[in-house]
Amino acid sequence: MSDPTRLTKMTKTTKGKDDGVDVTASELELIRAGREARLSPQHKQRIWIGISALSTSASVTATAASGGALLTAVKTTILVAVVGGGSIAGYQAWQHRARPAAVPPVKTATLAPAPAATEPETRDATPPQRPTAAVAAPRSSSPGVRKAQVSRLGAESGVVLEARRALREGRPEDALRLLDAARTEFAAGALTQEREALAIEALSRSGRREVAQTRAAAFLRAYPGSPHAASVKSFAAH
Amino acid sequence: MTLEEIYGRHVDFVWRALRRQGVPDEDAGDAIQEVFLTVHRTLQGFEGRSSLSTWLYTICRSVARDRRQRAHRRFEVAGSDLLANDVDERADATARVEHNDRLSLLETILGGMEVELREVFVLFEIEDMTGEEISHALTIPLGTVYSRLQLARKAFKRAVVRMEAGKDLPVVRAGGRA
Numbered sequence: 001m002s003d004p005t006r007l008t009k010m011t012k013t014t015k016g017k018d019d020g021v022d023v024t025a026s027e028l029e030l031i032r033a034g035r036e037a038r039l040s041p042q043h044k045q046r047i048w049i050g051i052s053a054l055s056t057s058a059s060v061t062a063t064a065a066s067g068g069a070l071l072t073a074v075k076t077t078i079l080v081a082v083v084g085g086g087s088i089a090g091y092q093a094w095q096h097r098a099r100p101a102a103v104p105p106v107k108t109a110t111l112a113p114a115p116a117a118t119e120p121e122t123r124d125a126t127p128p129q130r131p132t133a134a135v136a137a138p139r140s141s142s143p144g145v146r147k148a149q150v151s152r153l154g155a156e157s158g159v160v161l162e163a164r165r166a167l168r169e170g171r172p173e174d175a176l177r178l179l180d181a182a183r184t185e186f187a188a189g190a191l192t193q194e195r196e197a198l199a200i201e202a203l204s205r206s207g208r209r210e211v212a213q214t215r216a217a218a219f220l221r222a223y224p225g226s227p228h229a230a231s232v233k234s235f236a237a238h
Numbered sequence: 239m240t241l242e243e244i245y246g247r248h249v250d251f252v253w254r255a256l257r258r259q260g261v262p263d264e265d266a267g268d269a270i271q272e273v274f275l276t277v278h279r280t281l282q283g284f285e286g287r288s289s290l291s292t293w294l295y296t297i298c299r300s301v302a303r304d305r306r307q308r309a310h311r312r313f314e315v316a317g318s319d320l321l322a323n324d325v326d327e328r329a330d331a332t333a334r335v336e337h338n339d340r341l342s343l344l345e346t347i348l349g350g351m352e353v354e355l356r357e358v359f360v361l362f363e364i365e366d367m368t369g370e371e372i373s374h375a376l377t378i379p380l381g382t383v384y385s386r387l388q389l390a391r392k393a394f395k396r397a398v399v400r401m402e403a404g405k406d407l408p409v410v411r412a413g414g415r416a
Contacts, residue, residue, distance in 0.1 A: 001380060003369045004387065006362065027398050030347065033340035034364040038250045047267045048245060054271065055241060055278040193242075225243040 008020055041231040046227075051159060051192055156189045157184065163198050172206040175199075194221075197228035204235040212236055239290075241278045248294055249274075252342040255295055258348075258360060261303035268332050288374050291367055295375045323374060351390065358383055359390035 008031055009025045039047075159182040166175035179199040182189070189195070196219055203212035216236030220229055252273050261269045261334060276297050284293060348356050357376065361367040362383075369387075373380045 001369070001384070003362075004384070006366070007391070008363065024395075024398065026402060027395060030340055030344040030398065031363050033337055034254075034338065034344045034348075034360070035366075037254055037341055039253050043267065044249055047249070047270050048242075050243065050267075050271050051241070051274045051278075054275055223242075225240075225246050229246065 152220050156186045156191050160191055160194050172202040175202040197232050201235045224230050255298040261302050273297050289371050291369045292375045351393050355386050355390035358386040
């Protein structure tokens with residue numbers, strides 16, 4: 001048994017041969033619209049930030065293995081900490097360190113509700129743990145270390161969010177300043193691709209097309225399968 | 239293949255699958271994360287006994303089902319805004335409107351089809367899965383896939399004709415654009 005010809009692949013010669021199946025132009029237009037439905041690059045990037053942050057956290061990975069309500073509870077906490085308030089607070093703390101006079105001090109204690117968001121590790125390096133172990137695991141490190149780790153990932157996420165906001169508000173130079181500073185600070189960060197893709201966009205939007213194209217080419221060489229590849233290409237072409 | 243590569247190649251498919259499984263737009267991002275975290279967790283155990291699409295689709299079904307149960311409510315599948323909200327924001331505005339119009343119509347038609355027929359139709363005609371892959375993903379015999387597809391095509395055609403007769407569907411010009 002072989003598959004029938006797909007409606008979108010039907011030609012004049014195949015039409016009508018599959019049990020008399022024929023297809024009209026209207027049907028094809030609708031099916032093609034369905035085939036072309038895609039998430040926007042912005043949505044993809046936003047979602048990927050969460051996935052990359054969560055998937056590089058051994059505790060969260062272990063917790064995800066358990067499924068169910070615990071996953072929801074812990075994940076919500078993590079997301080709030082990493083992508084939400086925690087990232088902004090972490091970013092502000094980082095920014096404060098970089099430029100002490102610019103921002104009032106931020107208490108790192110505000111990052112505490114995310115015990116599972118530990119320093120990113122090599123993927124798949126840690127075997128899954130039982131849920132209880134996942135929650136208990138951070139006890140092995142001191143609260144101070146934990147906060148610093150969460151703060152670091154949160155700070156990096158915050159840079160991405162803040163840079164994106166600057167871009168959205170038409171301030172590509174501000175975005176570039178943030179991203180350039182973060183390049184050194186988070187040289188081996190978990191969100192390197194996100195930051196570089198945004199930097200290329202910012203360069204393009206600020207009229208520095210040659211630099212944008214050079215960095216886009218380097219990006220595409222380094223990350224050919226990146227989810228940001230399409231948007232990087234589009235900005236390099238502008 | 240790394241998680242990132244799988245995400246890059248299949249996130250649109252996962253998004254469409256989740257939305258068509260009744261995951262509301264506002265929950266889609268969270269559900270996508272859940273799918274790819276499951277992929278991340280189980281990737282090493284994936285032995286290629288099924289295709290990647292089949293595997294991802296079964297994860298999407300499972301995630302959507304779990305979310306329905308957790309929410310203790312029934313999501314209405316399909317609707318005029320089913321997939322129309324997230325097309326590329328940089329796309330040409332007119333083209334985007336046309337695309338969204340067609341997408342809305344498609345989803346309206348799909349929403350009016352029986353679930354079993356719709357699922358096979360979408361996986362075969364829109365997601366380009368083979369009969370064999372659909373058979374594995376839905377755990378139904380290949381012959382059933384084909385018979386459902388045949389019925390689904392007829393139902394789809396009838397719905398399009400009905401909408402055209404009611405002037406609900408933009409007239410498609412010979413060039414292919416409405």
